Amino acid sequence: MTKSDEVFFFKFRDTDFLLDSFSQMFWFLEKNYTISEDSSENISSIISFENLIKEYNNIYHQGIKNRIRYLQKFNFFVKKKQEPHLNNNKSALIDCIVINPSTTCNSDCWYCYVNHLRKNNSRELSTDQIKGLIEKVVEANIKLGCDKQICFSYGYTSEITLNFDQFLEVNTFIENIQKEKNIQISFFPSSTNLLQPTADFIDFMNSYGYLTVSLDYENLIKNKKVVKNLELLDDSVVKHCYIPINSETKDYYSIYVECLKHFDLSSLRPVRIPKDAKYPWTQDNLNLVEKELSKLILTLLELAEKNLLEFLESLGSSDYFGRYLEKILTREKHLTRCPAGRTAVAIDWNGNYYPCSGLIGIEDFKLGSIQESNLENISRKSVQENVDKIETCSKCGIKYYCGGPCLDWQVKEGGNALKDVNSIECKMNHIYFRVTAYFVYKTIENYPGLLKKFLEKKKKRFRLNYALNWENFVSFFT
Amino acid sequence: MSEREICGDFEIYFENDWWIVKKISDEKIIGRFLNKDDALSKIASVLQSDENREETESVC
Numbered sequence: 231m232t233k234s235d236e237v238f239f240f241k242f243r244d245t246d247f248l249l250d251s252f253s254q255m256f257w258f259l260e261k262n263y264t265i266s267e268d269s270s271e272n273i274s275s276i277i278s279f280e281n282l283i284k285e286y287n288n289i290y291h292q293g294i295k296n297r298i299r300y301l302q303k304f305n306f307f308v309k310k311k312q313e314p315h316l317n318n319n320k321s322a323l324i325d326c327i328v329i330n331p332s333t334t335c336n337s338d339c340w341y342c343y344v345n346h347l348r349k350n351n352s353r354e355l356s357t358d359q360i361k362g363l364i365e366k367v368v369e370a371n372i373k374l375g376c377d378k379q380i381c382f383s384y385g386y387t388s389e390i391t392l393n394f395d396q397f398l399e400v401n402t403f404i405e406n407i408q409k410e411k412n413i414q415i416s417f418f419p420s421s422t423n424l425l426q427p428t429a430d431f432i433d434f435m436n437s438y439g440y441l442t443v444s445l446d447y448e449n450l451i452k453n454k455k456v457v458k459n460l461e462l463l464d465d466s467v468v469k470h471c472y473i474p475i476n477s478e479t480k481d482y483y484s485i486y487v488e489c490l491k492h493f494d495l496s497s498l499r500p501v502r503i504p505k506d507a508k509y510p511w512t513q514d515n516l517n518l519v520e521k522e523l524s525k526l527i528l529t530l531l532e533l534a535e536k537n538l539l540e541f542l543e544s545l546g547s548s549d550y551f552g553r554y555l556e557k558i559l560t561r562e563k564h565l566t567r568c569p570a571g572r573t574a575v576a577i578d579w580n581g582n583y584y585p586c587s588g589l590i591g592i593e594d595f596k597l598g599s600i601q602e603s604n605l606e607n608i609s610r611k612s613v614q615e616n617v618d619k620i621e622t623c624s625k626c627g628i629k630y631y632c633g634g635p636c637l638d639w640q641v642k643e644g645g646n647a648l649k650d651v652n653s654i655e656c657k658m659n660h661i662y663f664r665v666t667a668y669f670v671y672k673t674i675e676n677y678p679g680l681l682k683k684f685l686e687k688k689k690k691r692f693r694l695n696y697a698l699n700w701e702n703f704v705s706f707f708t
Numbered sequence: 709m710s711e712r713e714i715c716g717d718f719e720i721y722f723e724n725d726w727w728i729v730k731k732i733s734d735e736k737i738i739g740r741f742l743n744k745d746d747a748l749s750k751i752a753s754v755l756q757s758d759e760n761r762e763e764t765e766s767v768c
Contacts, residue, residue, distance in 0.1 A: 252756075253755065253756040255755065255756075304748060304749055304752035305752060305753070305756060306752065306756065310756075310758075560761075561761060562761055562762070562763060563758065563761045563762055563763055564763040565762075565763055566763070633763065691760070693761075694716075695716045695717035695718070695733070695755075696715055696716035696717070696718070696755055697714075697715045697716050698716075702715070703715060706713055706714075706715040706748075707715075707748050707752070
């Protein structure tokens with residue numbers, strides 16, 4: 231078995247799993263193969279099967295090992311050559327730009343990533359500068375024959391409702407360019423705190439049809455105002471709430487349920503915050519995340535089929551559990567974490583380019599500026615590497631689910647985003663993977679067609695279309 | 709025809725001297741093979757294929 235490092239083992243509750251990291255296929259093991267209670271207490275992560283054997287070698291593991299060897303004849307658990315079209319391209323054209331014209335906000339959220347930059351900042355990007363930037367991006371894409379849609383989004387470092395006139399002016403400008411150049415351009419508004427929505431904002435959202443509200447769940451006073459302001463919107467508008475969760479957040483299911491009283495979709499997501507934040511992540515409190523996430527999935531597993539499907543369909547696009555659920559069901563391969571710095575950049579109120587809005591103000595990540603450089607030739611020094619090329623990640627069982635480190639989170643943890651990858655964020659991802667994999671296994675056991683139906687409604691391909699039971703899978707191939 | 713063997717969405721059976729590999733969900737025959745190992749290899753290859761598995765350019 232030494233020819234492969236693609237065999238991983240993980241455990242959740244009373245169930246052991248095997249994972250083929252390359253194909254992203256996983257199987258649950260029969261009880262017979264479960265290692266003893268004593269020895270399994272220390273296994274709270276995803277470890278290579280080779281390491282498990284070294285530590286807990288017994289007759290059961292030898293049996294699994296022999297079966298793995300057999301399946302390797304069919305190329306399971308064997309690293310294959312990456313198909314060329316999956317290789318990362320550092321020179322890919324930038325076609326997604328987040329425009330952050332100001333830092334103006336009417337709130338002071340503990341998780342805001344520009345609070346420290348907001349103080350004493352009076353700079354703003356003018357509408358003319360934004361229009362000039364958009365023209366340049368569009369021209370560059372046309373010149374290079376790019377037929378993909380170009381995406382602009384607006385206002386991630388400020389409260390969009392306070393600067394909505396500018397958004398509308400830019401929106402009209404983009405609509406005109408679209409007609410003139412006959413190309414596809416999207417322009418997305420950022421999330422809002424919905425504390426002071428203007429009439430223009432409400433009108434726009436009623437026609438746009440999709441609103442994301444960023445909500446500090448603990449701040450109930452603000453939330454009452456938000457709930458009241460939601461009434462200003464038409465029923466036809468899809469209302470999505472985004473809730474950053476921290477180490478103190480408890481009872482995730484109740485939060486979802488409460489949000490869904492007012493919203494159509496909800497997203498809970500561990501927030502990327504520095505060590506000196508109000509509720510910092512630590513190695514110790516990650517256990518609480520696992521406990522809370524476990525509570526959530528155990529509650530979900532008790533729901534009736536119809537209610538469970540409804541719940542899953544109410545997960546918003548940023549929901550971390552929902553994302554892992556989709557990743558596990560689709561077996562989509564993520565070779566990089568996100569497009570930051572590769573095909574996407576953020577621009578700040580000074581006209582500087584950064585890989586993403588969370589990295590604004592950090593000199594090492596500055597890629598250039600609209601005054602100095604064209605978008606085609608900005609520096610790509612901090613573009614994320616292909617996950618296979620990052621030493622620590624290359625040996626990780628869930629590398630293709632995660633795609634590598636989030637630059638923003640690594641920096642906030644105080645590490646070197648491009649080198650040190652053994653972080654709280656990694657452990658968080660391992661927790662989400664293990665717990666979600668268990669949820670998937672149990673749900674398929676309880677309601678066989680539910681997850682396929684859930685995914686196909688999203689027009690995604692269900693790829694757990696094999697026997698998840700290890701014994702059955704092996705028997706089929708023998 | 710031999711007894712059908714099923715692995716999730718895939719089944720194989722022996723019919724008229726051929727091992728048939730079928731995808732159950734869409735009733736599509738994805739291959740006919742002279743020996744069983746080749747039929748199983750086909751299923752293994754379909755399951756492990758990278759085709760259309762590339763990442764979507766999702767934002768954070």
